[in-house]
Amino acid sequence: MGHLRPRRHAADIVAGLATASKEILTEPATATQLKETQHMTLLLQDGAAFKAFFDKQVAYWGKVVKDNNIRA
Structure with a gap:
């Protein structure tokens, strides 16, 4: 098979x-x-626009977590 x-x-x-x-x-x-x-x-976006938004959010919130020494 x-x-x-x-x-x-x-x-x-x-x-x-x-x-x-x-x-x-x-x-x-x-x-x-x-x-x-x-x-x-709703704000509907294409895949490229959503990826750009998502990447920006990850960078922003990642910095917040790091700067405030937030741990899981």
Whole structure:
């Protein structure tokens, strides 16, 4: 029996999930429900923009942890 291989690459799967998520989250009913129940307003970004945001947050909060000698 041969190795099982995915039919699509991980990047294709992530792109598909991103597209499906964006479609759901941009529906007016979904946006309204999130705003009313969770007090959330979504800012949908592409992968590169999210990575830049995430990297900035890691750097910022990492410095806070280090500067304040915070330990787990």
